[in-house]
Amino acid sequence: MTTERWLLLSGGVGGAKLALGLDRVLPPGALTVIANTGDDFRHLGLHVSPDLDTLVYTLGGLVNPETGWGRDGETWQFMNAVAELGGPDWFRLGDLDLAVHVERTRRLAAGETLTAVTAALGERHGLRTRILPMSDAPAPTRVRTANALLDFQDYFVRQRAEPVVTGFDYGGGAATPAVLAACAAPGLAGILIAPSNPWLSIAPVLAVPGLAAALRTSAAPIVAVSPIIAGAALKGPTAKIMRELGVEVSATGIAHYYRGVADGLVLDSADAAEATPVEAAGLRARTAPTVMRTLEDRCALARATLDFARSLRP
Amino acid sequence: MTTERWLLLSGGVGGAKLALGLDRVLPPGALTVIANTGDDFRHLGLHVSPDLDTLVYTLGGLVNPETGWGRDGETWQFMNAVAELGGPDWFRLGDLDLAVHVERTRRLAAGETLTAVTAALGERHGLRTRILPMSDAPAPTRVRTANALLDFQDYFVRQRAEPVVTGFDYGGGAATPAVLAACAAPGLAGILIAPSNPWLSIAPVLAVPGLAAALRTSAAPIVAVSPIIAGAALKGPTAKIMRELGVEVSATGIAHYYRGVADGLVLDSADAAEATPVEAAGLRARTAPTVMRTLEDRCALARATLDFARSLRP
Numbered sequence: 001m002t003t004e005r006w007l008l009l010s011g012g013v014g015g016a017k018l019a020l021g022l023d024r025v026l027p028p029g030a031l032t033v034i035a036n037t038g039d040d041f042r043h044l045g046l047h048v049s050p051d052l053d054t055l056v057y058t059l060g061g062l063v064n065p066e067t068g069w070g071r072d073g074e075t076w077q078f079m080n081a082v083a084e085l086g087g088p089d090w091f092r093l094g095d096l097d098l099a100v101h102v103e104r105t106r107r108l109a110a111g112e113t114l115t116a117v118t119a120a121l122g123e124r125h126g127l128r129t130r131i132l133p134m135s136d137a138p139a140p141t142r143v144r145t146a147n148a149l150l151d152f153q154d155y156f157v158r159q160r161a162e163p164v165v166t167g168f169d170y171g172g173g174a175a176t177p178a179v180l181a182a183c184a185a186p187g188l189a190g191i192l193i194a195p196s197n198p199w200l201s202i203a204p205v206l207a208v209p210g211l212a213a214a215l216r217t218s219a220a221p222i223v224a225v226s227p228i229i230a231g232a233a234l235k236g237p238t239a240k241i242m243r244e245l246g247v248e249v250s251a252t253g254i255a256h257y258y259r260g261v262a263d264g265l266v267l268d269s270a271d272a273a274e275a276t277p278v279e280a281a282g283l284r285a286r287t288a289p290t291v292m293r294t295l296e297d298r299c300a301l302a303r304a305t306l307d308f309a310r311s312l313r314p
Numbered sequence: 315m316t317t318e319r320w321l322l323l324s325g326g327v328g329g330a331k332l333a334l335g336l337d338r339v340l341p342p343g344a345l346t347v348i349a350n351t352g353d354d355f356r357h358l359g360l361h362v363s364p365d366l367d368t369l370v371y372t373l374g375g376l377v378n379p380e381t382g383w384g385r386d387g388e389t390w391q392f393m394n395a396v397a398e399l400g401g402p403d404w405f406r407l408g409d410l411d412l413a414v415h416v417e418r419t420r421r422l423a424a425g426e427t428l429t430a431v432t433a434a435l436g437e438r439h440g441l442r443t444r445i446l447p448m449s450d451a452p453a454p455t456r457v458r459t460a461n462a463l464l465d466f467q468d469y470f471v472r473q474r475a476e477p478v479v480t481g482f483d484y485g486g487g488a489a490t491p492a493v494l495a496a497c498a499a500p501g502l503a504g505i506l507i508a509p510s511n512p513w514l515s516i517a518p519v520l521a522v523p524g525l526a527a528a529l530r531t532s533a534a535p536i537v538a539v540s541p542i543i544a545g546a547a548l549k550g551p552t553a554k555i556m557r558e559l560g561v562e563v564s565a566t567g568i569a570h571y572y573r574g575v576a577d578g579l580v581l582d583s584a585d586a587a588e589a590t591p592v593e594a595a596g597l598r599a600r601t602a603p604t605v606m607r608t609l610e611d612r613c614a615l616a617r618a619t620l621d622f623a624r625s626l627r628p
Contacts, residue, residue, distance in 0.1 A: 044416045045359070045360075045419045046416070075389065075409070077389045078409045078410070078413050078416075079413075081409070081414075084438075085413055086434075087417045087420070095389070095409045096392070098392050098395075099395030099398070099399055103358070106358050109359055121399070
């Protein structure tokens with residue numbers, strides 16, 4: 001008998017919340033997360049992977065519960081000393097967080113893949129869930145504005161996502177053997193897309209050459225969870241970006257975006273009236289409470305999403 | 315009128331104490347320190363320069379007064395997190411200290427020289443004294459033992475200088491334009507050799523191709539301060555190494571080592587009886603209290619050494 005296996009495509013904070021719910025309600029080892037590395041960048045000479053770390057910290061119980069990213073009990077001695085030296089301090093690295101970046105950079109320089117380094121980090125923190133970078137090769141997301149093509153962290157952190165977006169360039173990269181094997185794994189019951197920002201967190205994953213095709217060759221249903229609730233995003237610039245791109249800021253807008261990618265969309269109970277337009281867009285619709293404040297919220301949304309995906313099996 | 319200029323060849327802790335005394339008793343800008351970088355190494359992907367940092371921290375008033383190296387008020391969050399990840403923790407980098415290594419590594423990777431990075435660091439901390447790395451290119455010291463050729467920090471920190479030494483290999487490197495200019499500066503009144511470990515801290519400086527020759531072309535007298543007092547070293551493995559190499563553990567042993575290099579040797583008042591054998595070895599001798607516990611001790615030794623050097627002028 002093959003264990004049911006699940007894939008989750010995820011970005012950072014919002015995705016990590018659903019990942020935690022799935023991690024808790026599924027049997028150990030059943031979940032594999034394919035994580036966006038389009039936000040990865042070199043900073044102070046270090047390889048920083050924000051979404052991978054948010055996932056590890058969240059699943060490992062290390063995350064700062066106030067922010068949803070970074071580490072609980074973090075201190076900032078290093079960063080303050082960098083600022084004192086006149087070094088760049090717009091992207092703040094905590095003392096604990098820094099250990100991960102330094103260790104990752106050291107191992108990558110020694111020839112290990114990002115996949116191997118991430119696996120070792122997960123193992124060290126006793127994770128039940130595997131976290132796979134979407135690509136071992138750099139695949140940086142860049143943000144198009146009227147006047148410039150911005151590096152992702154320049155746009156997102158330094159400029160606080162304030163510039164008006166006209167589009168995105170997704171980097172190259174390549175689907176890794178581990179991701180291809182996960183897509184072809186026997187017993188793959190479903191592929192879930194976290195309520196992460198579709199343009200900043202999910203599109204980079206789907207843009208990795210070979211990755212979307214590998215997902216499509218699986219017979220497993222693909223179900224997305226809408227990051228838009230009642231016409232707004234809970235956090236981050238998703239709604240702002242949708243407006244700037246001329247996309248309707250609604251679950252239906254998300255459904256249109258995921259048309260041809262996902263088979264179904266979980267939309268918030270507040271948006272029940274949109275089930276019909278979502279289905280008209282070609283996706284099956286399921287409503288559920290999608291706001292994840294507590295661990296119980298996360299587990300409940302995980303269960304609802306899994307049930308929905310199971311119902312879509314061919 | 316040209317200002318009197320002085321050079322000091324120095325390693326870490328002991329050398330930095332004399333450097334501080336000289337820095338305080340000489341006019342601002344009169345002192346240039348040529349520092350050993352034979353201990354430099356890459357650790358956790360970072361370029362660590364222990365002696366340069368000890369000099370900057372000491373002259374900048376940032377040093378931990380208990381150890382003579384590292385920073386006052388240091389914290390260890392990063393290092394503990396590295397250990398938690400299973401990363402190498404035998405060479406401990408504090409959170410504050412780390413900022414220097416990361417900033418240095420970043421600037422070197424961006425194409426700056428170690429000389430330029432060190433100058434910027436000194437400027438940032440308001441130093442009156444210039445600190446010049448002996449070489450911009452790597453010039454790593456290696457330690458010969460009966461069975462192995464050890465990297466310096468492996469010998470010194472990981473193995474606590476316990477292996478029995480049979481000799482040393484000094485790395486390549488090259489005298490930098492800044493060092494050559496300092497050796498040729500008008501008004502060079504003297505070249506001092508700090509009471510650092512001759513084999514571990516001074517010999518690597520003198521072994522840099524072109525550097526000893528540049529010192530010799532100057533007419534300035536060269537005066538060393540003995541690191542051996544009453545047959546022992548105040549700290550570190552100097553006496554142990556001398557025994558292992560079959561060198562007499564005395565100021566006279568130091569005089570023999572510096573024969574042909576230095577014109578004079580400052581020996582401790584406790585070793586006044588050695589003035590004659592030191593002079594028999596071909597160096598002029600001067601006794602002075604050389605134990606530097608307080609800032610006043612450091613200034614007094616600085617004054618005595620400067621006076622002695624001035625007396626040796628041709």
